[in-house]
Amino acid sequence: MSRKYFGTDGIRGRVGQTPMTPDFALRLGWAAGRVLAADAEHARVVIGKDTRRSGYMLESALEAGFAAAGIESYLLGPLPTAGVAYLTHAMRAQAGVVISASHNPHGDNGVKFFNADGGKLSDAVESEIEAALTREIQCVSADRLGRARRVDDAAGRYIEFCKGTFAERDLHGLKIVLDCANGAAYKVGPAVLRELGAQVDVIGDQPTGLNINLGCGSTDLDALRARVVEQGAGLGIALDGDADRCLMVDAAGRVINGDQILYxxxxxxxxxxxxxxPVVGTQMSNLGLEHALDAAGISFMRAKVGDRYVMEMLKANNGVLGGETSGHTVCLDKTTTGDGIITALQVLTGMIRTGQSLAERVAGMRLYPQVLINVALSQPADEVLASTTVQKAQAQTTAELNGRGRVLLRASGTEPLIRVMVEGQNQDQTQHAAEFLAEQVRQACR
Known part of the structure; x- marks a missing residue:
């Protein structure tokens, strides 16, 4: 069946509007409990969140829904998405729940689920949950109601897990600026790096519930770039609101994106x-990554946009490494999902073993000019993409690039947008082509 609420990364929306309302979250908790854990003896779920103020409201509502289904809730507090995935498996829970809208502003929020192994739910299971949402809540008897408990050592357990993935065990002598995006990693991120011996200057670590991703983190690197240069640091690390993404900045303040990190x-x-x-990227991965890996004799494949599809392709091809340009990198031999902290530790491992700087580690890859323009939608994305105007414009642009670039138009899985991407060898031609295509998409929306 088609899915009404689940996108590429769970359910997301504006707080106070369906589906991010307390009554919907209550029904979602009950429905997810019925599908994921109701048949298990002593069924339990773990629930983590980022630092949004709305997280308290949604956490309470989900907890009530799980309780009505007879499911025990273990509340982890603010914790990166990957930390929730890890503790889902470590605590032998039937499911994990993350309350976060990742890199979105504080007025948005979302809910995503992990299975008992700490992996993403399949499309089929998400469809089962949606089907259960249409049913009337049937509360279990009073003696079978679920309870809620706080897990006081959740952060400490995840910190030790992250440190355990870092074989070098020592970052002494390295100065790092870390931007926590005023989000879920504001405590655990600095702790991991400091306990490994790094000198860490932290920004974006004063969450108010309203300033997550605001002028900081992986969506806005200006403050980090300036701080790295000002402090004379060896590099900077930028996480997003739920710390599943990692972008970096070299010692000169140059941005290192997810494709370069993957390389x-x-x-x-x-x-x-x-x-x-193979290494798995997405339709948005830079052509320069593909060419650089090919030159090194490394197989590269492209999945649909979304880390779930990257992981599906990796598993289908016995791969361990994949990611997105946005910095969503997965190392499946280290963890079960995208983890910004572990991604950073992997890059640091290469630097330490080779004695090279961050800039030197990515010097072998040339980034092709790539222009991405987001066009707001006022009607269904499939209608816009199928319109004659857009189809002709896409064909014209592809012909003009004449095999020296790529064109991609796709609907966002998390926002009402069409993403227009053009990539080519010439910056001016690429910019012009992207602006032309974006304008044609806008025309089709009118």
Whole structure:
């Protein structure tokens, strides 16, 4: 069946509007409990969140829904998405729940689920939950109601897990600026790096509930770039609101995006013999990444946009490494989902083993000019993309690039947008082509 609420990364929306309302969250908790855990003896779920003020409201409503289904809730508090995935498995819960809208502003929020192994739910299971949402809540008897408990050592357990993935065990002598986006990693991120010996200057670590991703984090690198240069740091690390993304800044203040990070990790893995299967990117991955990996003899495949599809392709091809330009990188031999902290530790591992700077680690890859323009939608995306205006414009642009670039138009899985991407060898031509295509999409929306 088609899915009404689930996008590429759970359910997301504006707080106070369906589906981000307390009554919907109550029904969602009950429905998810019925599908994911109701048949298990002593069924339990773990619930984590980022720092949005609306997280309290949604957490309480979900907890009530799970209780009505007879499910125990273990509340982790603010914790990165990957931390929730790890503790879902470590605590032998039937499911994990993350309350977060990731890189979106504080007025948005979302809910995403992990299965008992800490992996993403399949489309089929999400469809089952949606079907259960249409049913009337049937509360279990009073003696079978679920309870809620706080897990006081959740952050500490995740910190130790992250440190355990870092084979070098020592970052002494390295100065790092870390931007926590005023989000879920504001405590655990600095703790991991400091306990490994790094000198850490932290920004974006004063969450108010309203300032998550605001002028900070992986969506706005200006403050981090300036701070790295000002402090004379070796590099900067930028996480997003739920810390599943990582972008970086080199010592000169230059941005290192997710494609470059993926390249650096792939080259390290190839050198040490731990790279299995193909490296998987997405339709948005820079053509320069594909060409650089090909030159190194590393197979590269493209999945649909969304880390769930990257992971599906990795598993289908026995791969371990994949990611997105946005900095959503997955190392499936280290963890079960995208983890910004572990991604950073993987890049740092390559730097330490080779003695190279961050800039040197990515120097072998040339980024092709790529222009991405988001066009707001006022009607269904499939109608716009299928319109004659857009189809002709896309064909014209592809012909003009004449095999020297790529064109991609796609609907966002999390926002009412069409993403227009053009990539080519010439910056001016690429910019012009993207602006032309974006205007044609706007015309089709009128």
């Amino acid at each position: 650096a990790i792939a080259m390290m893995r190839q050198a040490e013999g731990t790279l299995k299967g």
